[in-house]
Amino acid sequence: MPVVTVNRKAHFNAAHRLYNNEWSDDRNADVFGKCANVHYHGHNYELIVSVTGEINPQTGFVMDMKILKDLIKSEIEDYFDHRNLNEELPEFKTLNPTAENISVVIWEKLRTKIDTKLALKITLYETPRNFVVFTGN
Ligand code: NI
Numbered sequence: 001m002p003v004v005t006v007n008r009k010a011h012f013n014a015a016h017r018l019y020n021n022e023w024s025d026d027r028n029a030d031v032f033g034k035c036a037n038v039h040y041h042g043h044n045y046e047l048i049v050s051v052t053g054e055i056n057p058q059t060g061f062v063m064d065m066k067i068l069k070d071l072i073k074s075e076i077e078d079y080f081d082h083r084n085l086n087e088e089l090p091e092f093k094t095l096n097p098t099a100e101n102i103s104v105v106i107w108e109k110l111r112t113k114i115d116t117k118l119a120l121k122i123t124l125y126e127t128p129r130n131f132v133v134f135t136g137n
Pocket of ligand 1: 016034041042
């Protein structure tokens, strides 16, 4: 059967601070810029979850989009939305909540819930012009 990618967009707002606690404030400011602000700041994250696989001949679907929608809502939006990532999510206790690391955490959370026959790709926009892609490698 043909291999097709289905995509679902989602959105969450979250606060973070990027820093390395082994570095001075000056060095953190040099490397992370405004994202090192000790008082935190927010981003409007835009997420695209892409699932690739063969079309199921019985349904015509790669994956039921209603199931994917509900999964993203319960596992990602409800978990990340309006959170302080550094302070509230255990994943980021010691992991810098960069777009790169957030995309890996999202991938890991969804990977356990989606059929392993299907490939999973996460695209995460931190700003309208800055985005990352993670495919599990
Ligand atoms: Ni930031």
